[in-house]
Amino acid sequence: MSTHGKNVLIIGEKSSQVRTFCETLLPAIKTKKVGKRIYTRSGPWKGNNLTFLPLSGHITTVDTKKGYGWGETAPINIVQDPKALIIKENYEFRKIIRELATKSEELWLATDPDSEGDNIAYEAYKIAIRANPILRVNTRRVWNSSLTSVEILRAFNQLANWSVNQALAVQGRRMVDAWVGFAGTREVTIAARKVRNERGLVLSVGRVQLPTLKLIVDKDIERTEFLVQEKYNILADLLDESRKQILVSVQHDKSPFTNENDVQTILDKLKKSTLGKISSFQQKQTKIPPPRPMNTTDAIALLSRQLKLKADNALEILATLYEQGYISYPRTENRQFKSNFPHNEILTNLQSHPPYKPFFQQIKTMTQVRTNGRKQGTEDHDPIHPTGEIPSIGGKITPLHLKSWTFIARWYIGMFMEDLIQQRGTVRLAIKEEPFSQKYQSTESLGWTEAMNWRRPRETPSFSFEAGQIVQVRNIRSEAFKTKPPARWSDATLIKRLEKLKIGTKSSRPDVIKKLELRQYIVRKGNSYESTNTGKTIITVFNAIWPDLVTPKFTRQVEIRMDEVASETCSYDMMLETIRSEYLFLHQKLLSQIENLQDQLKEAFSDLGSSTYKKRKSHFSTKQRKSKTENASYPCPACNSGNLRERTNSRTGEKFFGCSRYPACSFTSSRNIYKKKG
């Protein structure tokens, strides 16, 4: 349209984000299909012609170069040769970016405002400047920290300078993860297959996987080593004046007792006692404010706990609710709403939903949450919240999705409601100088727990006494109980601990748990996880070779190096060389221990026996063999180096053909074209 303005290419991280940018900035949007399920949007803005290209997260993968595949070389050579790792660009995106870059005079990088977003921008930037070197000096960064019109306009009017340091820091982390992950996994897998000849058997090693596995192994060790103890409480009943009704049962202050003789001594002493003297009775009102806004970890923990879901299923449900427009972007670490967040609109919509109407009698202000949380890092997304639209069952929304949404909506509404008010009381008394006491709590006003009904406190019967009062005492007795070992990890507790330890990220944590299960390092029993002998063996062996890798310490060290690269106190090449040589030394150590590892794995596998483990594995491998022979004969027409494989669209369930080199090559074709004849 405007022939005087510049053509600007803008790279976004995902299509939902680009859509919002365009709706805010452009008076008229032209959408163009540029690839399979890839659309650009363009239009005029401030005299320039903007073209937005949404990516789908990363567009490169780290891989091994030719001759360094599985079985082609010893795993240690992946680390020994500093050039063994290569970066593969997604074929389709590369083609699109090249074409768009040659037609552009400026490049604006508008991926998420975090270091991973910088790295994703860098992937596109590299392709673009190769195709059009002029862009190198005409690249700007759009640092947009929230998808509200005000903030989008601010970000696009105040373009930031583009610096590659943060992107390189992340790139370094990606290389390190590949060295450790590829070389470690292959070495351990080779060792495992020597003692258990089985196709498809993979034992993986990773910077995030091992510390996560260690948490589970440690808990199991703690539980096995736990000594069950018999302990005792001493109790007595306080009766009313008529001595007919029990007012409350009180407990000896030294409970629980570990020594049975001590218990007997006190019981003997109090044998004939029928009276006690109240030493104090205190009552107070306690106000508990609503919880803070929820991030991904909170939402996954909530849904997995309330609906008995696995963490990855919970995240999937959140993603679907987001795609269907019922909740905000579900991958966020942020627990803080901005002061100008438009809560009013959302609440007004929710208020029209009859079941939620009564909650609004308890809401005084619809503009601020009552307890705001903390903002983490340079997060762009708001805490998870409902959009105000009420979902109904149908299409992708199942009753489970609806149920999940109600938890999120009720949490959100709860944050604006009044405090939970409790009455708490404590009575203290002496029976022949022996101190007894008891507490109660009763609800005066449900407050926000009216909406968040799963957080309603336990009620205990209330009582009232006066200091100095003499009371009737009966049934002085002891009660024995057994101590319990610490609880196993559930999806909810595990994911919260991982967040606390800063292991993994908001979106990768559920996948890591799933992967450990797939590797049969852990099994899910009921709603909690238990480590297998294989899992325990892996931790034992790596703990002896490289203890830092099985604790969060290695992740910390990598983070420190990343910060150095980002702040230019260390170069990217230096970071890679340092960590590569460190890992090389440790991989040699692993090799020296390989026979020991084999022996230990042999034992671990023999314990597993023949039952479910073998059956499931063998079924898996025949299935794999079948699909391989069926599809191996068709070379990919796009890249010519991969083969077409039958795939299933996880969303629609439709079968299609895709290149075996995906994501490096993203060629796909519908099934009928390549189907065998006859």
Add this chain to the structure above:
DNA sequence: GCAAGGTC
């Protein structure tokens, strides 16, 4: 085929 991290 392997990791971890994005997103679909």
